Amino acid sequence: MITVFVPRDSAATSVGADEVASAIAAEAKKQKKDVKIVRNGSRGMLYLEPLVEVATDKGRVAYGPVSAKDVPELFKAGFLEGKSHKLGHGLTEEIPYFKTQERLTFARCGITDPLSVEDYIAHGGFAGLKKALELPPIAIVNQVTTSGLRGRGGAGFPTGIKWKTVHDLTADQKYVACNADEGDSGTFADRMLMEGDPFCLIEGMTIAAVAGGATEGYIYIRSEYPDAVNVMREAIEIARKANWLGKNIQGSKYSFDLFVRKGAGAYICGEETSMLESIEGKRGIVRYKPPIPAIEGLFGKPTIINNVMSFAAVPIILDKGGEFYRDYGVGRSRGTLAFQLAGNVKRGGLVEKAFGITTRQLLEDWGGGTATGRPARAIQVGGPLGAYLPESKFDVPMDYEEFVKVDAMVGHGGLVVFDDTVDMANQARFAMEFCAIESCGKCTPCRIGSTRGVEVIDRIVAGVEREKNLALLEDLCVTMADGSLCAMGGLTPFPVLSSLRGFPEDFHKPPANKFLADAAE
Amino acid sequence: MAKKAARPSNSPGEGASPIPSPAEVAALAVCARHGNKASELLEIFHDLQHQLGYVPEATLPVIARALNLSRAEVYGVQTFYHDFRRHPAGKHVVKICRAEACQSMGTDKLCSHAERSLKTPLGGTTADGMFTIEQVFCLGNCALSPAVMVDERLYGKVDAKRFDEIVAAYSKDAAE
Ligand SMILES: Cc1cc2nc3c(=O)[nH]c(=O)nc-3n(C[C@H](O)[C@H](O)[C@H](O)COP(=O)(O)O)c2cc1C
Ligand code: SF4
Numbered sequence: 001m002i003t004v005f006v007p008r009d010s011a012a013t014s015v016g017a018d019e020v021a022s023a024i025a026a027e028a029k030k031q032k033k034d035v036k037i038v039r040n041g042s043r044g045m046l047y048l049e050p051l052v053e054v055a056t057d058k059g060r061v062a063y064g065p066v067s068a069k070d071v072p073e074l075f076k077a078g079f080l081e082g083k084s085h086k087l088g089h090g091l092t093e094e095i096p097y098f099k100t101q102e103r104l105t106f107a108r109c110g111i112t113d114p115l116s117v118e119d120y121i122a123h124g125g126f127a128g129l130k131k132a133l134e135l136p137p138i139a140i141v142n143q144v145t146t147s148g149l150r151g152r153g154g155a156g157f158p159t160g161i162k163w164k165t166v167h168d169l170t171a172d173q174k175y176v177a178c179n180a181d182e183g184d185s186g187t188f189a190d191r192m193l194m195e196g197d198p199f200c201l202i203e204g205m206t207i208a209a210v211a212g213g214a215t216e217g218y219i220y221i222r223s224e225y226p227d228a229v230n231v232m233r234e235a236i237e238i239a240r241k242a243n244w245l246g247k248n249i250q251g252s253k254y255s256f257d258l259f260v261r262k263g264a265g266a267y268i269c270g271e272e273t274s275m276l277e278s279i280e281g282k283r284g285i286v287r288y289k290p291p292i293p294a295i296e297g298l299f300g301k302p303t304i305i306n307n308v309m310s311f312a313a314v315p316i317i318l319d320k321g322g323e324f325y326r327d328y329g330v331g332r333s334r335g336t337l338a339f340q341l342a343g344n345v346k347r348g349g350l351v352e353k354a355f356g357i358t359t360r361q362l363l364e365d366w367g368g369g370t371a372t373g374r375p376a377r378a379i380q381v382g383g384p385l386g387a388y389l390p391e392s393k394f395d396v397p398m399d400y401e402e403f404v405k406v407d408a409m410v411g412h413g414g415l416v417v418f419d420d421t422v423d424m425a426n427q428a429r430f431a432m433e434f435c436a437i438e439s440c441g442k443c444t445p446c447r448i449g450s451t452r453g454v455e456v457i458d459r460i461v462a463g464v465e466r467e468k469n470l471a472l473l474e475d476l477c478v479t480m481a482d483g484s485l486c487a488m489g490g491l492t493p494f495p496v497l498s499s500l501r502g503f504p505e506d507f508h509k510p511p512a513n514k515f516l517a518d519a520a521e
Numbered sequence: 522m523a524k525k526a527a528r529p530s531n532s533p534g535e536g537a538s539p540i541p542s543p544a545e546v547a548a549l550a551v552c553a554r555h556g557n558k559a560s561e562l563l564e565i566f567h568d569l570q571h572q573l574g575y576v577p578e579a580t581l582p583v584i585a586r587a588l589n590l591s592r593a594e595v596y597g598v599q600t601f602y603h604d605f606r607r608h609p610a611g612k613h614v615v616k617i618c619r620a621e622a623c624q625s626m627g628t629d630k631l632c633s634h635a636e637r638s639l640k641t642p643l644g645g646t647t648a649d650g651m652f653t654i655e656q657v658f659c660l661g662n663c664a665l666s667p668a669v670m671v672d673e674r675l676y677g678k679v680d681a682k683r684f685d686e687i688v689a690a691y692s693k694d695a696a697e
């Protein structure tokens with residue numbers, strides 16, 4: 001029997017992976033070939049999706065991007081024996097894009113059947129949890145602290161410190177909550193992991209529960225990710241049956257159960273306290289801090305909140321030790337980050353690398369430049385609240401502190417590439433528009449200021465009292481940054497001001513409509 | 522006296538009409554399935570919308586009573602989230618991503634094309650009730666931009682031509 005892998009990842013299915021899988025099944029039947037199709041996660045080389053792999057003696061051989069109509073020809077060329085074809089790339093693991101990565105968190109993603117516990121264990125799964133179950137909880141916390149892991153959701157807060165706070169508290173009930181809201185544009189790592197290796201997240205959260213003394217956990221997944229919701233729900237069910245969740249996990253004294261909560265299309269619910277409100281069934285209005293959620297979190301109880309990527313890094317930290325993880329990276333940015341190459345880029349996908357590489361390396365060595373072939377003019381790093389880097393800043397190393405020095409942020413590791421046709425005044429306007437649409441409404445600078453921001457930028461572009469309005473825009477940004485409760489209003493000035501500072505010429509073009517400008521004067 | 526009390530009450534003070542509408546019955550059943558727990562309100566709205574296509578206003582007082590919340594609270598939650606509809610949508614909901622990665626690959630053009638080809642603005646429904654088109658911000662398919670989602674199915678690298686093909690396939694399915 002020959003095993004063929006066709007990803008079930010929604011990026012792969014978005015360009016026809018389901019049709020390819022059916023076509024392979026049909027052709028195999030026609031040719032009376034004994035073929036088993038495994039619907040794996042994605043390898044992250046999204047530019048090659050649907051990426052079909054065939055298991056051979058030498059290893060897995062890759063073909064992509066495959067469309068259903070290529071299938072008969074692939075059979076003819078002998079792809080079931082790994083023979084060459086114009087869509088072939090040789091051994092998957094030898095593809096430079098993949099081979100040069102440092103896959104710690106995504107070590108299994110795309111390799112295993114996401115919903116097979118046996119597969120998961122065969123590839124090193126649950127090794128971290130097994131060790132954790134034998135350790136005193138404080139020793140688990142110490143491993144995480146040693147690893148230097150910082151929150152991957154955006155703020156980069158040391159995970160060990162958060163866990164220690166919850167560990168040290170006594171309460172009748174504690175919770176673990178996973179932030180899988182992944183609202184940042186240009187990011188899809190959380191989705192890819194949940195669809196491609198869901199047990200890894202379950203394992204990481206369970207380790208957190210053991211460390212912190214929690215017995216119940218929630219995964220808050222955005223509704224835009226229906227496939228991830230379904231895979232996670234199924235995986236939880238499977239894990240329960242196999243006693244990797246539930247009462248007395250694997251015969252230990254620890255019990256932990258996990259539930260999925262679906263978001264409802266509000267970006268702000270990615271902010272942790274808004275997320276808690278939402279899990280409680282309320283409007284996602286941001287809470288004042290203190291108290292911090294580690295002390296008074298979900299339903300007022302101590303709660304460990306982390307991003308999907310933070311939890312998913314924990315199993316390998318427990319398995320191989322905090323030092324192993326800490327040995328990757330630079331400065332105070334330890335370990336690896338799953339960079340996501342998105343937008344106008346030739347080879348978009350997920351690149352897991354240690355901190356310290358540059359935007360330019362990611363863009364050129366992995367991304368292969370822009371998809372349109374034009375020069376890259378700006379890269380937005382860290383989602384809609386992240387700064388737009390001009391070309392002169394492409395060589396800043398990916399490191400939390402180095403990015404702060406240039407008024408930018410690493411955030412969740414998404415890079416959105418724009419070519420030289422981009423109008424940066426338009427991007428600045430969008431940042432304000434987005435803030436106006438997604439503001440929770442609690443603070444005036446964020447709720448109203450963003451709408452005023454759109455208007456001010458419109459006036460600048462229209463050439464209406466340009467200098468005065470530019471000064472007003474700067475002033476408004478200061479008010480928003482200083483007068484907002486959370487980073488929604490507080491960081492919206494980043495994309496706006498970075499556009500203004502890095503690309504001033506776009507704000508000084510002759511107005512498109514002279515008549516309008518004159519009329520407004 | 523006893524006779525009178527046995528009759529179903531329809532006095533104005535009770536609020537609800539004596540015969541609950543099918544939507545109200547559905548709402549009660551969904552709440553019950555969620556243990557009438559206020560913390561499950563989002564899940565309740567999702568389920569109800571899945572069943573009815575939207576969350577009718579008439580169900581809000583019913584939900585409020587079942588969960589022991591005020592109507593204002595229930596209304597507040599429904600209106601806070603972009604997902605919950607207050608009016609019926611088309612047979613298929615087409616969501617076009619308007620966020621940054623998709624912008625870099627021309628989603629603005631795609632949106633205009635969609636509006637022209639379906640003859641309705643973003644947020645609107647086609648005259649035949651087949652499609653509602655909406656904007657969304659990121660579908661997690663940013664390496665294969667522009668991205669579109671129809672109901673719960675994701676599409677990547679959608680240009681004008683592919684958009685028309687996708688829409689045509691749904692129209693054809695309906696015609697058959
Ligand atoms: C407007 C806003 C949106 C956010 N969106 C997300 C998100 O989608 N996912 C996430 O993990 N964190 C998000 N965060 C950060 C969270 O508030 C929080 O820092 C994080 O979940 C903590 O987990 P970590 O320490 O593992 O990063 C957001 C913050 C703000 C202010
Ligand atoms: S800054 Fe904006 S999103 Fe954050 S709490 Fe204030 S109003 Fe809400």
Ligand code: FES
Pocket residue numbers: 185186187618619620621622623624658659660661662663666667668
């Ligand atoms: S920005 Fe469009 S799918 Fe992410």
